[in-house]
Every structure is written in C-alpha cells, then in structure tokens.
Amino acid sequence: MERFDDIYLEDCPCCGGVGSMEEEGGWCVYVQCLDCGAHTSEVAYGKEIEKREAAQKAAMNWNMRKVIAPGPGE
Ligand SMILES: [Zn+2]
Incomplete structure (x- = not known):
C-alpha cells in the first residue's frame, strides 16, 4: 500500500482522534x-x-470536516 504520510490530516472532527488514509479495493x-x-x-x-x-x-474533505459520523450501532 502506498503511503500518504506527507498528506496532512487534521484531528477527527467528531472525537479528536487520529485520521488514517484508507484504500478500498484499489x-x-x-x-x-x-x-x-x-x-x-x-x-x-x-x-x-x-x-x-x-x-x-x-x-x-476531512480537513474541512466533511465527514460521515458513525451512526448508532454501526
Ligand atoms: Zn473520531
């Protein structure tokens, strides 16, 4: 997996946690x-x-806080 360490990510807008760049299915x-x-x-x-x-x-999107918050039970 390619690393994106040089792309700056703010803390999570929901909880202040660590954001991680993920890939799906190529x-x-x-x-x-x-x-x-x-x-x-x-x-x-x-x-x-x-x-x-x-x-x-x-x-x-992440840094502009355009995120989908985890729903209950998700
Ligand atoms: Zn969070």
Whole structure:
C-alpha cells in the first residue's frame, strides 16, 4: 500500500482522534478515524497515477470536516 504520510490530516472532527488514509479495493480512497470510525466519502480514481490526487481530495474533505459520523450501532 502506498503511503500518504506527507498528506496532512487534521484531528477527527467528531472525537479528536487520529485520521488514517484508507484504500478500498484499489479503486477509491477515504479518510477514517481510528477511534470512532467517522469517515469521509470515498473518492474514486481511475488509474494508479490518479490515486494521490484522490487522496488529497479525501484529505481536503476531512480537513474541512466533511465527514460521515458513525451512526448508532454501526
Ligand atoms: Zn473520531
């Protein structure tokens, strides 16, 4: 898995926890809180070369606090 350590992530807007860049199935990336599970929407990318751009978009959503809070029981 490619590392995105150079992409800055704010603390979780829900709980102040640590945000982590996640990949799913080789087609999208998103940021998820390791503590409460809040996450951004997935940002899809077509080619491997577009992944970094998608990751930056996901990070921007996260940093703008555009996250989906974990629902009860989720
Ligand atoms: Zn959180």
